[in-house]
Amino acid sequence: MYQVFVGDKPIVLTDKVELENGFKNYLLDTVNIGKVIKELSKTDLKEVRLIHSKKEKLLKKFLKKLPNVIAGGGKVYNDNGEVLFIYRNDKWDLPKGKIEGNETIERTALREVSEETGVGGLEIVKPLETTYHIFKRNGRHKIKITYWFEMKTNFNGDLIAQQNEGITKVEWLNNGRINEVLKNSYANIKLLV
Secondary structure, eight states: OOEEEEETTTEEESSSOOOSSSSSEETTTOHHHHHHHHHHSSSOOOEEEEOOSSSSGGGHHHHHHSOOOEEEEEEETTTTSEEEEEEEETEEEEOOOEEETTTHHHHHHHHHHHHHHHOOOEEEEEEEEEEEEEEEEEEEEEEEEEEEEEOOOOOOOOOOOGGGGEEEEEEEEEEHHHHHHHGGBBBBHHHHH
């Protein structure tokens, strides 16, 4: 099962058909993805489920429905066990950004975290869950596929928000503060944290 978010509402990709209760079922092969996005955005529908009989083909078939944007990002820990967060578009988020040229996704994640936050000395510890969300740019919907990595650093210099990317704050947050800021974050970030 995969979840692709439209705002904070999921499109669930599944091979199981269940009785509709607060959600709608559609067949993945024939669904009008524009209609699904509109329904999730403009109604009180909680989720949409796209059904396909072959579990292993769910994601591949879905990703053909819209243009894909590939990104890499990091859940970065410092020596105090705090996690690096950014504040952009009135929401708390983890640093991430689009792949450039033929760089590896790991290189993208390291570069973007550093550019968006000013943090250096980053080291990838392990890959985390990949997230999917639909956004609209220049009147067209696209699917952002973000490959996340757990990272660590012993950096203790100044945090520098990349303002030309709309980032207004960068902060190291402890567990108590993380729980507080997640109330004003994105569904896929809540899954990661």
